[in-house]
Amino acid sequence: MVAKTLIICEKPAAAAKIAVALAPGQPEAGQLNGVPFYNFELEGRRVTVVPALGHLFVLKNLKPLRDYPCYEVGWVPAYRVGGRATRTKAFIEAIRELAKDATDFISACDYDIEGSVIAANVLRFICGEEALRRAKRMKFSTLTAEDLRQAYEHLLPRLDYELIEAGVARHLLDWYWGMNVSLAMSTAVRLAEQRFVKLSAGRVQTPTLRILAEREREIRSFKPEPYWVVNLVVDLNGMEGVAEHVKGRFSDRVAAERVVAACREKPARVFSVEKHRQQRSPPPPFNLSDLQMEAHRCLGYSPLRTQQIAQELYQAALISYPRTDSQKLPPSIDFRRIIEQIGSASAEYRRPAEELLSLPELRPREGEKTDPAHPAIYPTGQRPEGLTGQQRKLYDLIVRRFLSLFGRPALLESMRVDLDVGGERFFIRGRRVLEEGWLKYYGDYAATEEAILPELQEGQSLAVKEVRLEERQTQPPQRYNPASIVKRMEEVGIGTKSTRAQIVQNLYERGYITGRQITVTDLGMQVVDSLLRYCPEITSEELTATFEREMDAIQEGKKTKEEVIERARAELDRILAKFKQHQLEIGRLLAASYRASLLKQRNLGKCPICGGELRLTVSRATHKRFVGCSNYPRCHNSFPLPQAGTIHPLGEACKFCGAPVIQINRAGARPYRMCLNPDCPAKKNR
DNA sequence: GCAAGGTC
Numbered sequence: 001m002v003a004k005t006l007i008i009c010e011k012p013a014a015a016a017k018i019a020v021a022l023a024p025g026q027p028e029a030g031q032l033n034g035v036p037f038y039n040f041e042l043e044g045r046r047v048t049v050v051p052a053l054g055h056l057f058v059l060k061n062l063k064p065l066r067d068y069p070c071y072e073v074g075w076v077p078a079y080r081v082g083g084r085a086t087r088t089k090a091f092i093e094a095i096r097e098l099a100k101d102a103t104d105f106i107s108a109c110d111y112d113i114e115g116s117v118i119a120a121n122v123l124r125f126i127c128g129e130e131a132l133r134r135a136k137r138m139k140f141s142t143l144t145a146e147d148l149r150q151a152y153e154h155l156l157p158r159l160d161y162e163l164i165e166a167g168v169a170r171h172l173l174d175w176y177w178g179m180n181v182s183l184a185m186s187t188a189v190r191l192a193e194q195r196f197v198k199l200s201a202g203r204v205q206t207p208t209l210r211i212l213a214e215r216e217r218e219i220r221s222f223k224p225e226p227y228w229v230v231n232l233v234v235d236l237n238g239m240e241g242v243a244e245h246v247k248g249r250f251s252d253r254v255a256a257e258r259v260v261a262a263c264r265e266k267p268a269r270v271f272s273v274e275k276h277r278q279q280r281s282p283p284p285p286f287n288l289s290d291l292q293m294e295a296h297r298c299l300g301y302s303p304l305r306t307q308q309i310a311q312e313l314y315q316a317a318l319i320s321y322p323r324t325d326s327q328k329l330p331p332s333i334d335f336r337r338i339i340e341q342i343g344s345a346s347a348e349y350r351r352p353a354e355e356l357l358s359l360p361e362l363r364p365r366e367g368e369k370t371d372p373a374h375p376a377i378y379p380t381g382q383r384p385e386g387l388t389g390q391q392r393k394l395y396d397l398i399v400r401r402f403l404s405l406f407g408r409p410a411l412l413e414s415m416r417v418d419l420d421v422g423g424e425r426f427f428i429r430g431r432r433v434l435e436e437g438w439l440k441y442y443g444d445y446a447a448t449e450e451a452i453l454p455e456l457q458e459g460q461s462l463a464v465k466e467v468r469l470e471e472r473q474t475q476p477p478q479r480y481n482p483a484s485i486v487k488r489m490e491e492v493g494i495g496t497k498s499t500r501a502q503i504v505q506n507l508y509e510r511g512y513i514t515g516r517q518i519t520v521t522d523l524g525m526q527v528v529d530s531l532l533r534y535c536p537e538i539t540s541e542e543l544t545a546t547f548e549r550e551m552d553a554i555q556e557g558k559k560t561k562e563e564v565i566e567r568a569r570a571e572l573d574r575i576l577a578k579f580k581q582h583q584l585e586i587g588r589l590l591a592a593s594y595r596a597s598l599l600k601q602r603n604l605g606k607c608p609i610c611g612g613e614l615r616l617t618v619s620r621a622t623h624k625r626f627v628g629c630s631n632y633p634r635c636h637n638s639f640p641l642p643q644a645g646t647i648h649p650l651g652e653a654c655k656f657c658g659a660p661v662i663q664i665n666r667a668g669a670r671p672y673r674m675c676l677n678p679d680c681p682a683k684k685n686r
Numbered sequence: 687g688c689a690a691g692g693t694c
Contacts, residue, residue: 011693054693065688078692087694114692171691178689186688202689311694323693499691506689 605660
């Protein structure tokens with residue numbers, strides 16, 4: 001029998017690249033139940049390259065989760081857990097079939113902790129312990145043909161068992177902490193109130209919730225304080241301008257009034273005119289989190305939505321791999337070809353593409369961040385066809401960002417004019433673009449607001465149209481939105497590029513947070529409070545850091561997986577025992593805040609007639625939903641509602657009639673906003 | 687039912 005090597009890859013795209021790189025000619029491509037694989041001969045051996053689909057095996061409790069602590073878990077095929085990952089069944093079966101006559105095995109998954117676990121589980125559970133023991137390892141950091149061939153020629157003689165052990169420990173620790181604390185909270189509510197509420201906690205989700213809860217507390221306890229500003233409306237050679245007093249905020253009204261009095265009936269004299277020129281370089285290439293931030297800012301997409309659309313564009317071969325941290329684009333990418341193709345595919349990119357192609361050299365701006373496996377996100381140049389509206393917009397953002405990278409820096413001129421009025425000093429700033437550079441390629445996404453001031457001379461006298469005293473209030477800190485909290489998670493080092501957006505989404509689904517400007521619900525606040533008291537470890541990003549140190553120790557052979565697991569169990573035993581002692585009290589608090597959150601969720605706004613709460617209500621007679629007043633039967637105010645879709649209060653009053661505004665989300669339709677009042681004057685003219 | 691991590 002001819003020897004046969006089975007090369008196991010992390011994903012289909014990697015399998016294709018590895019096969020093409022290693023095969024002497026064109027590899028023979030096959031399929032088993034929709035799972036691609038590749039055959040070729042190399043130095044007298046048969047080689048088969050087959051992909052996994054990420055993790056094909058996941059941890060599952062071995063007996064029903066009735067009580068905690070529970071540490072009995074094992075690996076099972078991913079398709080057997082929940083209704084998801086159904087495709088993994090075909091992958092497991094295809095690998096089993098292709099492994100039948102294999103004599104040698106190579107792991108060619110990503111050389112990181114998860115990739116090592118993916119390959120090890122495939123080997124152990126599909127190919128057998130013997131295969132796991134004898135398998136060799138391809139080690140590469142990019143999927144270029146050159147790197148892949150090198151990795152094959154210099155095969156590591158064994159798997160990195162320490163890395164695998166570290167990876168398995170990570171899975172177990174996350175399961176132990178997450179499942180047990182989640183189970184403890186749900187059990188507490190069930191025992192205290194005989195009802196089930198799906199509650200969860202985890203190494204990443206709980207510190208994230210805590211960050212949001214701390215911001216919520218700052219906002220709730222914020223006491224706005226008044227302050228005053230003095231503004232000067234002046235005539236700048238025929239153009240109206242508003243100058244600000246150099247002192248900025250006056251905490252004392254009397255002092256501000258004195259300034260106003262000092263300026264009254266006096267002309268303004270131009271005291272000084274300062275101009276500065278500054279260059280602004282293009283922003284770096286997109287990695288996933290930068291794309292998520294920018295798509296939120298420019299297009300209003302949630303990070304999860306952006307990730308989904310980017311995945312679709314990747315699968316349509318329009319952009320490179322989106323789950324990357326890298327802000328770098330290696331010169332091996334054929335920038336000239338890509339820009340040519342972008343320019344010829346669409347009229348709107350033709351001019352920018354032609355301009356860039358006329359440059360002597362195409363060198364992109366790069367950022368600092370790197371990724372071991374993938375470059376930054378860039379368009380492939382393939383002609384887009386049949387895109388949905390959202391896909392088209394995200395693609396446009398990616399293309400324009402890419403083109404911007406090659407543009408010259410923009411040249412901006414900023415101007416500061418200081419004015420003197422009766423001995424009081426004011427200033428006004430202007431800004432204009434002298435050379436557009438990359439800004440014109442980034443188009444509307446480049447937010448450079450110009451404020452062009454006319455030429456003014458020192459000593460020149462200007463007419464003062466008005467001296468304004470304005471009372472303002474200090475503002476509470478800004479709320480996070482889904483994009484900024486994902487960014488914050490990245491900064492504090494929790495979650496991964498692939499999971500952060502989903503974890504934030506889970507916080508919404510648990511009812512812990514709500515709104516695009518994120519508000520933490522009573523339930524979310526109580527979850528954080530309870531855990532801060534009884535399991536503070538899980539509320540801190542330090543737990544991730546601790547895990548990472550433990551993983552490093554296992555990789556370096558300083559600790560064994562068993563020691564690490566044993567210590568975690570002992571710590572959890574102690575924490576969970578304390579939790580259990582107080583579970584009735586914890587359960588009552590959690591249940592009470594859960595009820596309060598549900599009630600608030602039904603509140604859509606104030607009743608314009610009696611000042612009560614307008615509430616989402618279901619009619620006993622017809623089972624249809626409508627909006628009723630909390631003061632019923634004293635107040636009979638009510639509004640009809642559309643019967644399909646989910647309803648979200650926006651906390652705003654209609655500009656035209658004062659009724660609360662709601663948003664309706666329907667599957668397959670774009671969310672729309674409406675005010676509750678069917679007789680609103682704004683609806684009359686349609 | 688309950689995590690976090692890979693993937694399409």
